């Protein structure tokens with residue numbers, strides 16, 4: 001019923017604006033990006049700099065090419081059908097985003113700052129188990145699929161293989177665990193989700209995620225080789241390495257959920273549905289970490305970016321502290337624009353997010369979204385391993401320290 005109403009609205013909307021086309025999509029993106037491709041902006045918010053538009057397939061191609069040029073993986077978020085049913089629901093989505101941004105600004109300007117976290121030997125020991133050679137092997141494996149794009153007939157072949165690998169990693173795990181393939185309405189591709197249940201605070205969830213799909217030039221990405229080694233076999237591999245190590249440790253107090261999202265390259269489709277459903281079910285997600293491109297050391301090996309827009313300041317602080325305790329990377333602050341990756345889906349639903357990224361946006365891998373995004377000497381698995389250690393520390397600190405939670 002909902003779908004029918006939505007389709008009625010969308011087709012009327014598109015018809016009345018001369019945009020009727022089954023591929024035309026409702027999106028949220030930065031106002032600046034929408035203006036530069038001359039997309040019509042139907043609603044916008046100046047605080048966040050985010051606007052709502054209705055993109056034709058040609059505009060979607062332009063947007064993707066431009067995003068890539070500007071140094072980001074994604075660049076726009078396709079609104080799930082339920083969120084684009086009416087102007088009031090679109091305004092509500094924009095408003096929700098604004099509320100989150102204002103809350104983070106008040107944290108930054110306010111007197112109360114994030115408390116220090118203490119060094120823990122078990123986290124350092126766990127971080128020492130990360131192996132760059134494992135990441136190399138995993139990225140080689142995932143990038144050997146001709147394409148992981150959601151529009152290909154083989155869209156789920158690698159996802160099913162990934163699930164088997166996760167099952168294998170977990171077979172001796174001492175805690176309660178589950179692997180599942182998550183189906184979506186906006187894509188035929190599935191996400192993979194692994195749950196490691198918490199012992200004393202199982203309803204409090206730490207999410208680690210990254211997209212498993214790949215794309216090649218322009219909208220669609222359904223034909224041609226799309227190895228996607230850096231984007232995003234690298235982040236996917238980091239998640240597997242983290243899972244392998246977590247599976248050797250005792251379960252933590254809070255639950256850890258590791259997610260490999262479907263169809264990020266088509267507008268954050270998988271993560272948007274998951275984040276929306278978590279919000280609707282009032283799940284208590286404490287923090288969400290996004291790993292999307294971690295192996296190209298464009299700003300120098302062992303220098304990474306901490307993304308500061310549409311992410312949470314208290315988690316920026318946490319990342320810096322964890323880095324000092326356990327990793328020793330050089331971290332620079334940088335922005336990537338609205339919807340540069342799946343964290344936008346969570347942030348817009350009111351959850352706290354963090355994104356450690358391979359390099360400053362302007363220095364990111366120039367080969368992504370092409371058949372040249374392969375395992376090569378240009379990638380550094382040492383660099384990617386350091387981001388993995390930082391992400392593992394993030395998971396362990398937040399899942400073991402139940403006093404840590406988003407500021408009110």
Ligand SMILES: [Zn+2]
Nearest residue numbers: 073231232292
């Ligand atoms: Zn990506």
